Amino acid sequence: MNPSGCGIGLRAPHVAEILERRPPIGWLEVHAENYMGGGPAVRALERLRAAYPLSIHGVGLSLGSAEGIDGEHLERLARLVERLEPALVSEHLSWSVTGGAYLNHLLPLPYTDEVLDLLCTNVTRAQERLGRRLLVENPSGYLKFRDSSIPEPEFLNALARRTGCGLLCDVNNVYVTCSNLGGDAVAWIDTLDTGAMGEIHLAGHAANDADGRTVLIDDHGSAVADPVWSLFEHALRRFGPTPTLIEWDTEIPALDVLLGESAKASLRLLRASDVAAA
Amino acid sequence: MSPLRELQAAFRAALLVDDERAVTSAIVDDDVGVSARLSIYRHHVFTSLAAALGATYPVVTRLVDRRFFAWAADRYVRAYPPAGPCLAEYGADFPAFLAQFPACAHLPWLADVARLEWAMNVALHAPDAAALEPDALRALHPRTLARVTLRFQPSVVLLESPWPIDAIWRANQPDADGVVDLGAGEARLELRRLDDDVVFRALPPGTFAFRAALAAGRALEDAVERALDAEPGFDLTGEIRALLDERLLAT
Numbered sequence: 001m002n003p004s005g006c007g008i009g010l011r012a013p014h015v016a017e018i019l020e021r022r023p024p025i026g027w028l029e030v031h032a033e034n035y036m037g038g039g040p041a042v043r044a045l046e047r048l049r050a051a052y053p054l055s056i057h058g059v060g061l062s063l064g065s066a067e068g069i070d071g072e073h074l075e076r077l078a079r080l081v082e083r084l085e086p087a088l089v090s091e092h093l094s095w096s097v098t099g100g101a102y103l104n105h106l107l108p109l110p111y112t113d114e115v116l117d118l119l120c121t122n123v124t125r126a127q128e129r130l131g132r133r134l135l136v137e138n139p140s141g142y143l144k145f146r147d148s149s150i151p152e153p154e155f156l157n158a159l160a161r162r163t164g165c166g167l168l169c170d171v172n173n174v175y176v177t178c179s180n181l182g183g184d185a186v187a188w189i190d191t192l193d194t195g196a197m198g199e200i201h202l203a204g205h206a207a208n209d210a211d212g213r214t215v216l217i218d219d220h221g222s223a224v225a226d227p228v229w230s231l232f233e234h235a236l237r238r239f240g241p242t243p244t245l246i247e248w249d250t251e252i253p254a255l256d257v258l259l260g261e262s263a264k265a266s267l268r269l270l271r272a273s274d275v276a277a278a
Numbered sequence: 279m280s281p282l283r284e285l286q287a288a289f290r291a292a293l294l295v296d297d298e299r300a301v302t303s304a305i306v307d308d309d310v311g312v313s314a315r316l317s318i319y320r321h322h323v324f325t326s327l328a329a330a331l332g333a334t335y336p337v338v339t340r341l342v343d344r345r346f347f348a349w350a351a352d353r354y355v356r357a358y359p360p361a362g363p364c365l366a367e368y369g370a371d372f373p374a375f376l377a378q379f380p381a382c383a384h385l386p387w388l389a390d391v392a393r394l395e396w397a398m399n400v401a402l403h404a405p406d407a408a409a410l411e412p413d414a415l416r417a418l419h420p421r422t423l424a425r426v427t428l429r430f431q432p433s434v435v436l437l438e439s440p441w442p443i444d445a446i447w448r449a450n451q452p453d454a455d456g457v458v459d460l461g462a463g464e465a466r467l468e469l470r471r472l473d474d475d476v477v478f479r480a481l482p483p484g485t486f487a488f489r490a491a492l493a494a495g496r497a498l499e500d501a502v503e504r505a506l507d508a509e510p511g512f513d514l515t516g517e518i519r520a521l522l523d524e525r526l527l528a529t
Contacts, residue, residue, distance in 0.1 A: 102360040
């Protein structure tokens with residue numbers, strides 16, 4: 001089953017209700033690291049994957065680690081992918097492991113030629129072990145390294161060209177990053193190659209104060225913001241209809257609220273399909 | 279060391295031990311200062327890991343109150359950052375950390391309650407295994423049987439404490455009043471996952487010694503000896519039948 005239309009990120013509080021109600025959802029995406037053991041969550045997912053197309057979204061492979069990716073974790077991911085046979089597998093343009101410690105965050109990378117070489121090595125290794133294409137997602141940014149010389153979308157384009165990986169465009173992250181670091185979100189989207197596009201993410205963000213200036217925090221804790229919907233519409237005009245996911249990870253609302261967000265995205269996807277067909 | 283490796287080590291020092299010296303010069307400093315930008319990342323790392331610990335240790339959280347727990351979790355994360363990205367596997371050292379944590383010295387039973395919660399977490403995420411059929415043992419020659427080692431279901435954990443940790447755990451569930459008789463004595467507990475729930479129960483001394491020895495990989499005759507030391511009236515035939523009837527053994 002291939003994902004099409006709008007999916008939702010599967011979160012624990014909604015599992016029982018989805019199993020019982022079987023609401024129309026385009027597809028489900030789960031965080032790989034929550035299913036690497038056994039137990040009830042894994043059993044529930046085995047049942048859900050029979051009813052919905054599945055995407056596996058890794059948050060812990062640390063593709064940007066200078067010390068390389070952890071072989072043991074890659075093995076666990078590969079076994080999970082073999083068992084669940086998801087339609088999509090994705091990870092992030094970030095790092096979280098150094099000196100054997102896992103810092104639970106998608107941490108930023110300087111975008112340089114050296115780091116691009118490293119990412120190419122790590123993505124290639126992951127794709128070879130998984131035996132399939134990985135989608136790589138743009139992170140949300142809160143700082144910029146002085147050494148960064150390659151704009152983020154160009155860095156992703158080069159990574160896709162050199163490794164054959166696909167791209168996951170998190171439209172909310174584009175908005176957050178451009179707002180926090182100075183940048184034109186529309187130009188960012190317009191720079192990303194359309195050929196490698198495999199998936200879009202949408203989520204809510206919060207606005208915090210830092211040193212008297214507003215900083216947007218990608219907390220996945222609210223509805224998708226209006227400017228992000230507009231940017232999503234722009235992305236669909238550029239990329240055409242693309243499987244789109246609604247993520248909501250903190251202050252998780254009732255399932256119907258999530259399905260409402262998903263319906264809003266579906267409407268825009270339908271409009272984009274009409275345009276593509278015309 | 280490659281520049282990126284150095285940068286990542288410096289970033290780790292900034293996040294985990296608040297030492298921003300080595301990383302600051304690598305980051306663009308503008309209208310939002312570097313420290314404020316780093317603290318966005320640090321805040322997420324600590325709050326998400328403290329939340330993961332809180333999810334694994336809800337009774338410990340209630341026993342020490344939420345604010346103290348957050349502080350203890352902060353200290354723990356600095357000393358023992360996760361070794362891998364599966365957050366359900368994070369916090370194995372937390373009971374030992376609490377046992378050594380001076381601020382908890384007046385709660386001598388706290389670390390053992392934490393061990394119970396960790397064991398419940400392990401049981402919840404353990405893989406399933408096929409149950410051992412009784413015939414598998416019947417087929418063995420008595421002499422072989424004495425030296426056999428048995429494998430328990432992966433979710434089975436045997437845990438003992440000088441404190442009534444089972445009573446403390448039950449009294450500190452969300453709807454319970456928190457009143458416990460700390461003088462109720464030791465606990466010898468067997469935990470396992472049944473369907474989707476982790477359950478535990480107290481075992482008699484002989485049964486506990488027998489099963490704990492088997493679970494530790496000791497041969498049957500050795501486990502029987504330990505059980506008889508703990509409880510002279512230990513009934514071997516009945517106990518082996520119980521292991522099989524309760525489907526505690528795995529193939």
